[in-house]
Amino acid sequence: MNSPAPHTITREALNELPVCRYEGPIHFVDTPALLHAARKDILGEAVVGFDTETRPAFRKGESYLPSLAQVATASAVHIFPLRYPDTRGLLAEMLASTMVKAGVSLAHDLRMLRQVFPFEDHHVVDLGVIAKRQGYGQTGVRNLAGLLLGYRVPKGAKTTNWAAPRLTPAQIAYAATDAWVCRELCLKFGAQGLVPGLRSVPGTDKIRA
Numbered sequence: 001m002n003s004p005a006p007h008t009i010t011r012e013a014l015n016e017l018p019v020c021r022y023e024g025p026i027h028f029v030d031t032p033a034l035l036h037a038a039r040k041d042i043l044g045e046a047v048v049g050f051d052t053e054t055r056p057a058f059r060k061g062e063s064y065l066p067s068l069a070q071v072a073t074a075s076a077v078h079i080f081p082l083r084y085p086d087t088r089g090l091l092a093e094m095l096a097s098t099m100v101k102a103g104v105s106l107a108h109d110l111r112m113l114r115q116v117f118p119f120e121d122h123h124v125v126d127l128g129v130i131a132k133r134q135g136y137g138q139t140g141v142r143n144l145a146g147l148l149l150g151y152r153v154p155k156g157a158k159t160t161n162w163a164a165p166r167l168t169p170a171q172i173a174y175a176a177t178d179a180w181v182c183r184e185l186c187l188k189f190g191a192q193g194l195v196p197g198l199r200s201v202p203g204t205d206k207i208r209a
Contacts, residue, residue: 007136009146020151021173022180025076028172029087038071038078039090045073047100047190049183052109053162053175065116066109067162070179077176082116083163092119100195102186103179104128104141127185130194145181148188153181 029038042048049072055064069080069091080087095101095110102125103109110121128139136147145153160171167175189195 007131007134007147008138009143014143014146014152017146017150017152019154021154022077022177024180026172026176027076027078028167029078029080030084032086035086035090041073041076042071042078042090042094043097045099047102047183047186048073048094049179049181049186050101050103050106051175051179051182052113054112055161055163064163066112068175069113070175072176072179072183077179079172079175088117092117095119095121095124098123100125100186102127102195103182104139104144125186125195127182127189130189134194141178141181141185144185148185149181153177
């Protein structure tokens with residue numbers, strides 16, 4: 001009989017963990033002032049968590065491009081609605097910079113994002129790839145949060161309409177938490193020497209159970 005895959009967590013065990021959400025400042029970047037503040041915060045970071053959200057498709061052959069991009073820094077999460085062209089320049093600058101951009105399944109996210117606007121990417125860290133190399137049998141954000149951070153990330157808003165003109169508080173909290181968790185996981189791997197240069201980067205305690 002084959003041994004269970006190393007570093008896994010059952011659904012039952014995951015559901016028993018405390019639920020946590022990001023509780024720090026969340027900025028929905030839809031004005032020039034917020035874009036300026038986001039630029040100042042993001043470009044001064046050594047590592048950010050990065051994620052995108054896309055409207056779900058429920059019919060065969062139906063697909064959509066990303067609606068949002070989320071960037072988590074040590075002090076805030078910035079949510080960029082991609083329908084505003086002004087947000088794209090900052091995202092392109094960030095993606096091409098030397099800071100670490102950490103997320104899960106980033107190859108797919110970046111491929112879809114390039115259909116929205118052009119950019120180059122450097123110093124992108126896929127946490128799922130690192131986890132797989134370390135023997136983790138599960139490499140999704142929620143499983144890794146349970147295994148490495150000891151809490152459960154809710155996913156209730158995952159299949160909602162991210163292209164809606166106005167997002168609900170639940171959608172905004174979900175999007176912010178995903179990006180923040182990616183940054184925290186990257187710092188966890190960095191402390192183990194798996195991400196060069198990140199041993200001394202501070203995390204954040206902005207969570208809500």
